[in-house]
Amino acid sequence: MGKLTRRELLGQSAFLVGASASALPMLDAAGEHQSAAGKKLKIVVTGGHPDDPESGCGGTIALYSSRGHDVVILYLTRGEAGIEGKSAKESAEIRTAESRKACEILKARPLFAGQIDGSTEVNSARYKEFRQLLEAERPDVVLTHWPIDSHRDHRAASLLTYDAWLDAGRKFDLYFYEVDQGEQTQVFHPTHYVDITQTESQKRAACSAHVSQQPETSFYVLHDAMNRFRGMEFGVKYAEAFVRHTQNPPKAILSP
Numbered sequence: 001m002g003k004l005t006r007r008e009l010l011g012q013s014a015f016l017v018g019a020s021a022s023a024l025p026m027l028d029a030a031g032e033h034q035s036a037a038g039k040k041l042k043i044v045v046t047g048g049h050p051d052d053p054e055s056g057c058g059g060t061i062a063l064y065s066s067r068g069h070d071v072v073i074l075y076l077t078r079g080e081a082g083i084e085g086k087s088a089k090e091s092a093e094i095r096t097a098e099s100r101k102a103c104e105i106l107k108a109r110p111l112f113a114g115q116i117d118g119s120t121e122v123n124s125a126r127y128k129e130f131r132q133l134l135e136a137e138r139p140d141v142v143l144t145h146w147p148i149d150s151h152r153d154h155r156a157a158s159l160l161t162y163d164a165w166l167d168a169g170r171k172f173d174l175y176f177y178e179v180d181q182g183e184q185t186q187v188f189h190p191t192h193y194v195d196i197t198q199t200e201s202q203k204r205a206a207c208s209a210h211v212s213q214q215p216e217t218s219f220y221v222l223h224d225a226m227n228r229f230r231g232m233e234f235g236v237k238y239a240e241a242f243v244r245h246t247q248n249p250p251k252a253i254l255s256p
Helices: 008-018 053-067 088-106 124-137 152-167 199-206 217-232
Strands: 043-048 072-075 109-115 141-145 171-176 194-195 238-243
Touching: 043 053, 043 124, 043 152, 053 072, 053 088, 053 141, 053 194, 053 199, 053 217, 053 238, 072 088, 072 124, 072 152, 109 124, 109 171, 124 152, 124 171, 141 152, 152 171, 194 217, 199 217, 217 238
Parallel strands: 043 072, 043 141, 072 109, 141 171
Antiparallel strands: 171 238, 194 238
């Protein structure tokens, strides 16, 4: 067998993964609106901290909101432990304000679950609280952290979301996104991609709203590389990758 060039290897890898991949509900491969009836969807994106949903799937959020869908970003915490030298209260105030600014950029509505950064809990009471928050939003699609992640708060957000999905009878379409691939998200193998080439600038701006986290010299450096790599896999400039739960409701099965 002859040697494969890097370009050929990437091309074959993208084909093998993309052969079973599609777009998220109401978004085709290029992020275009696919709702023939013009149905307005409710999208909820859950994340452990301010900046997680933005960095993991901010481009997809922007695509949904730009097409008239209702997007809610549900933060498990307010980032109380996220600013060195600041008290939990000070950090929470700063990072909450940054979250609201990021949501304005993405045209999403912020919602906070009330847990504490670094001390998140997964127990019967917390499952109930989180389930009630999600039920009140009546989502069609929920995006959350991949559960195999080095950060406990990310795992907590994922497990709470998964439990709410099960308890609801799998009524909404459930997808998992990646953050800080390799450093935090582990063994993540995408089933679906979204071309975010046209909304990457909004994603970057939303991440940059989290000034306290120095995004342009910290987490966005890695996410920029991720956007480009997932784009190479999918054959576009920038893309975000997702894993779709195979037991999603049949009515939500995606078009090819």
